[in-house]
Amino acid sequence: MRYTLKVRWMETITHDIIIVGAGIAGLRAAIAAAEISNKIDVSILSKVHPIRSHSVCAQGGTAATLREGDSYNLHAWDTVKGSDFLADQNVAEFFVKQAPKEVITLEHWGCPWSRTPDGKINQRPFGGHSFPRACFAADMTGLHEMHTLYGRAVMQENITFYNEWFATSIIIQNNISKGLTAIELKTGEMHALRAKAIIMATGGCERIYAFTTFSHTATGDGMTIAYRAGVPLKDMEFIQFHPTGLVPSGVLITEGARGEGGYLINADGERFMKRYAPEKMELAPRDIIARAETTEIQEGRGLDGPYGPYIALDLRHLGEEKIKERLPLIHDVAIKLGGVNPVEEPIPIKPAAHYSMGGIHANIRTETPASGLYAAGEGACLSIHGANRLGTNSTSDCLVFGFVAGEEAAKYALSKDSRELPQDKILAEERRVFDQVLGSEGDERVSVLRDEMRRIMNDKVWIFRREDELQSALKEIRQLKKRFKSVKIEDEGRSFNTGLVAALQLDFTLDLAEVTIISALARTESRGAHSRLDYPKRDDENWLKHTLAYHTKEGPRLEYIPVTITKWPPSARAY
Amino acid sequence: MVSKKEKVVEFKIRRFDPERNERYLSTYKVPTLMGMTILDALLYIKDNLDGTLTFRHSCRMGQCGSCGILVNGKPILACYTQVLQLGVGVLEIEPLPNLPVIKDLVVDFNSFFEKFVKIKPILIRAEEELRKPTEFVQTPNDLKKYWDESICVKCSLCYGSCPAAIDMEFLGPSSLTTNYRFIVDTRDDGLSERLKTASETIWLCTSCSSCTLSCPKEIDCATVLDNERGLIVEEGILVPRTAKDVLTSALKHHNPVRMSPAKRTEWSSGLEIKELPTTGKTDVLYFVGCLPSYDARNQEIAKSIAQIFRKIDVDFATLGNEEWCCGDHILRLGEKGLFEMLAEHNASLFKKYGFNRIVTISPHCYHTFKNDKPYTDIRLNVQHYTQFISEAFKNGRLRPVKAIKKKVTYHDPCFLGKRSGIYDEPREILKAIPGLELVEMGRSRENSFCCGGGAGRIWTEEATPENRPCVNRAKEALELGVEVIATACPFCVSTLEDAVKVLDAEDKIVVKDISELVKEAL
Structure with missing residues (x-):
């Protein structure tokens, strides 16, 4: 069954800023951008309603230096040591200084932080932190942060919500981001949206694994979307196992x-x-x-x-x-x-499987290599967490860099003119989604390929890794990518086609599985969460560097960039 | 720990295809293990049996609120409910009510979420205070005051089960609970604004408790809304005229229906019913209540029960003109002080006179005697009359002999069923009547649909017919093709009878109190 073209590029939706993903980072970014000026037209697009985002599953806390006895230096050091020295230390130092402000801001908006007997925000100990600095709302920290941010965001008049819109691609031309395509799930229509600035805040991809703490919907779409548009993914071999x-x-x-x-x-x-x-x-x-x-x-x-x-x-x-x-x-x-x-x-x-230390390559200002494209939250890699993230640093990261992304994108958008979308790219994306995926006439089931991918990743790209297993996993994932071309989506309807969504997500995750394996194969050392049985030692001489994976037709192409060291040269890591 | 013992469970799923605008039913057989949730089963169906089945899901740990559905009439989160723990072999699954269906089990949440914007889901504080670089102080005890209400995941189960939410204007249990959570938050300065927002529609809530029973986070929304009305009543000016009239009447006449206290016993004139102020003691204190005392239709119920008592020589007496309103509706309307005044009076009589047990006509009197201070300070032996009759049937003192050859359905009064857990006795009575065929409505027992009369709404009702719960309920009974709606509450009798009139169905269906059917059958 072939579909007639339905893209509404004739009536493109226009905003100054589009944020993709409405978890903690996305909502924080939207509020920050909207607060810069009420003239800024901010929109936030999410494949689930914002408060259905995976961020609501964060439990233990949010790290911030608030009390005497703790210090920014100590928090930064803990973070760097926890990262097995792969964190960019300038980013970690900036990050810890911003975290307290975010915790207080949420408090002022109504977040029900647990309290000390004298009424201050309470903090609990957490792994790898040498001071009890995890601010918490019982064990529902993420839920409360999300509902607080959502409450704040809906009260902001210059934020438009596109709830249950599934982003399929971003459009970058001459290294300038111009807009994106998305399916409105309720109607099944594809829309083109243009913006001066786009913030990717789409979260992690642990659904590439079978045994994971992740929500069913956390499939890292934004990482692949950016990757396919030419933006590199960084340090994807580092997956945290909780x-x-x-x-x-x-x-x-x-x-x-x-x-x-x-x-x-x-x-x-x-x-x-x-x-x-x-x-x-x-x-x-x-x-x-x-x-x-x-x-x-x-x-x-x-x-x-x-x-x-x-x-x-x-x-x-x-x-x-x-x-x-x-x-x-x-x-x-x-x-x-x-x-x-x-x-x-x-x-x-x-x-x-619990957290992607890697993600869309971005710098301390959340800028990606593409002009006007920003990334924050778990889907981004700035890099604070290096080879291993400390517990409660992720929600802090989402808040701090969600805020930064919102401000940076707003400043950028205020200084730029509106952009035209290249229609050929929109049409090509429409053909991909509706003809090649939804219209595919094969006999492969999405659920079978998905479960197969997750099994491979669980069996061969898990906590302890070795070359032969990684090679075998790569071969199998590449076979799955071929088989995906003959996928068959049972649901032929347009409205709320969850079969189509599942297929598009599978397509995205297969790329991420491939990048993870390729990056892991190349890194012949053990560092943080990446443990190679065949290379059991950390190798600072050769591997104190970040992996960048670029999309090519033949598969990921790897490049490396140095780690920024400011204060703490790598040393032995014992606890 | 979970086990690997398998059982096949049938899933009957009510579906909707938006492209064909067609409703239909699909049935699937799912091999189920202990530990498997309804969501796991739906995913099993989607992956293995039917890829077109459409539902929402995400966190699979009860935090994101995506997967609310009706299972055998009960609103649940699919991910937070284990299949085998339901203990049944067939599960009927439907989308949540009160929201438009997009496809299969996917409903449109837009109208639900718009209501959160109305209540301002954020601290209301002066701008300059919000700019302060340190946290607002809040003690753990102050946090405790609203913590339970703060963990709402906005799954809409309460909204889906709420009889008042058939009126789109109603903000609904979760929004009003969130509003209250901010009111109680010591950091929030928006009290008057929040009360004003709530006061616009909160009177539609009937205190039926469906919200409390359906909340996956065990938030007691029904009590929250009572408390929220309490704050509005304290403010005074925000109370609508209709509710004010009820409160004024209860204060002046000790009944909510503006009748003279001296006329409370008029219903029994000629019946020579004993009164405690004269006799001083009795076996059964017959607490008649306001509607059966004053309302012509409900007086029939008061008489029926008196006749049943007589039939088996029960030594019973009323409080005569000393009886005051039990205060339940007044308490639910939020006027706690007035409730206490009424309750203190009745309680003092209960202490003064000698009796072995109280039998009430109204589930509302029953419920407040059993649950609310100061009544609970005295050790009262309270029975609803259905319990009394059911007991008399069982021990053979009372026997229905005349046949009533009719198809009858039973409407559970909320304060008898959902709030007091009395579901079986009324049904046992009906089943014992010869010739009577009891047919259940789709929504029954814990999932029963309120008549819309509770929390004073019987007197404050201003909604259009399609937004009245009683009309909705009477339609359900009509569609079932029964001749009689039996119930066991004066308020249900009044609202449902009114609904039958509104629907112009008086020739098709009648509303009867169970006591009336029993009397007929004796």
């Missing part, structure tokens, strides 16, 4: 559970972290704990369950009152989805 994904679903059990004093226990009843990080124990950085758990399981010390071996997260000694006050969501989720009451039993967990 130590406590609930078995069997992978739903996140916050690190805050350990921040509040929870234990990780193996089948022998042992707090095994004493053998891996004797000082920090359960509050070592995530890469170290995820590896420790995997080693415990591989060496036969996992507990037995119907879904395979697992590790126990024991909160019982915290007592019912503390669990219900500090970790109410975890309490509820463990009962409803894990079938265990954490007051009475340990929670079954194992490592789950």
Whole structure:
């Protein structure tokens, strides 16, 4: 079935700024841009309603230096050490100085931060932070930040929302970003939108894995959209595995559970972290704990369950009152989805894909190499988190650089004239979406290819990696990319075609899986979350550099750029 | 921990194809494991059985609010409900009500979210204070006052189950709860503005408690709205005239219907019913309530129950003209002080006279005696009359012998069902009547649809017919093809009878109180 062309490029939608993605970074950017001037016409486009975004799943907290005893220097150092020295230190230093302001701003807008007895914002310890600097709203930090930002954004008259619009491409010509194409899900129509500035705030891509803490919708679309438009993806080999994904679903059990004093226990009843990080124990950085758990399981010390071996997260000694006050969501989720009451039993967990340290290459001002295109949040790589992100630095990152992106894009937009969209690019995109994907007459099922990709990534591009497995994974992913060309979408309707959305997302994620593998293959060292069994040591001499992956017809082409070091030369990383 | 034992569950899904403008039903069989959620099952169907099935989903941990649907009439989050825990082999799945359907289980949330903009979902504070570089102080105790209300994920389950939300003007339980969350927030300075916004439509809420029962985050929206009305009543000027009349009457006449207190016992003239002020003690204190005392239609119910008592020689007595309004509607309307005055009076009589138990006609009297201070300070043995009759049927003291050969449906009064958990006794009574065929409406028991009379709305009603819950409900009964709507609440009788008149269906269907049917059958 072929579709007649439906693009409405004759009546292009125009805004000064279009933000793609309405999670914490996107909403923060929209508000920041709109506040610069009420003359700025801001729009925010998201494939889900803003408060359905994955940011609502953030639980444990938001890192910010607020109190005596802590310092910007200490927060920056923790971040850099946590990153295994791959963070750009100038960015980390800027980041920690901006974080407190964002926490206070949210507070002023109504965020119900948990409080100290004297009424100040409370903070809890978190892995790899040497001061309790995680501001939290019980264990629903992301939910509250999102609802606060959403509440603020809807009150701003110069922000237009395009809810449930699925972006399919951005248009860059002569290295200048001009606009984008998107499908309005309700009608199924494709629209062309032009803007002086575009901010990509589309989040991470951990749905390339089978076992993940991620929302079903978190497929990293924006990364591929930028990549295909010629913008490089940076450090994509660095995927964070969270130590406590609930078995069997992978739903996140916050690190805050350990921040509040929870234990990780193996089948022998042992707090095994004493053998891996004797000082920090359960509050070592995530890469170290995820590896420790995997080693415990591989060496036969996992507990037995119907879904395979697992590790126990024991909160019982915290007592019912503390669990219900500090970790109410975890309490509820463990009962409803894990079938265990954490007051009475340990929670079954194992490592789950959780965060993309990599993303769209952007600098300290969130500028990408394309003029007028900005990136913020998990989908961007600035790079603060380097090879391993510390818990609670991600929501801070989204707030700080969402704000920066909004301001930078607004200043840029105010100084530029409006742009014309090249119609050939819009027509080409329409043909891709409606003829090649929706109109495809093959017999491959999206769900089969998707599950296959996730299995490959889980089996061969997981916590411990080695060349032969990565090569084999690359081969298989490339086969899937070929098979995708013969995909068949059962749903032939236009309105709310979730089959089409799933196919487009799969297409995007296959590119990201490929970039992840290629980047991981090339990096012949172990650093942070990237652990090569065949190259077990960090190699600063050859690999103290960022990977940039450029899209070519033949697949990703890699380049490297240096890491910015300001104060802290790389040193041994022990906890 | 989850197990791997498998069971096949049938999913019957009500669907809508927007291109063909066609509603239809699809049925799927899903092999289900312990631990599998409804969302997992829907995804299984989409991946393996039918790629065209359309629904929303995202976080799969109850935080994003995307996947609200109706399962066997109950609004739930698909991701937060395990299939096997429902304990049934067939699941009927529908999109959430009160919102237009886009496709299959996907509804259009626009009108729902527009309501959040109206209540200003952000702190209201002076600009210069918002520029301060340090946080506003708020103690953990102050935070606790609104925390429970702050965790709303805006999934719209409450809105979908709300009888008042059939009126598009109504802001709905979650928006009004969010409004209240800011009112209670010590950092917010928008009290008068927020009360004004709420006061425009909050009177449409009937306190039926559907919102509270459906909330996946266990927020007690129904009580929140009672409290919010309480604040509006304190402000005074924002209370609409109709509600003011009810409150004034309750203050002056001790009943909400502007009748003379001296006429409270007129319904029983000639019946020689004992009154406690004269006798001092009795076995059963028959608490008649305001509508059965004063309203001609409902007086029939008061008489029926008295006759049933007589039939089995119950030693019963009323409070005579000393009975005052129980205060339930007054409390729900937000006038706590007036409620306390009425309740203190009744409570003092309960202490003064000797009796073994109270039997009420109205579920509202029953509910407030059981749940609200100061009534709960006295140890009262309270029964709704359906409990009393059901008991008498069971122990053989009372036996329905005359056949009533009619198709009857039962409408659950909210304060009897949803709020008090009494679902079975009324049905047992109806089933015991010879010849009577009991047919259930689609929305029944916990998922019953309110008549629209609670929280004083019976007296403040100004909505157009299509926006009145009673009309909506009577239509449902009519479509079922029954001859009688049986219920067990004076307010339900009044609203539903009015609805039957509005629908011009008096020749097709009648509204009866269960006590009237029992009396007929004796």
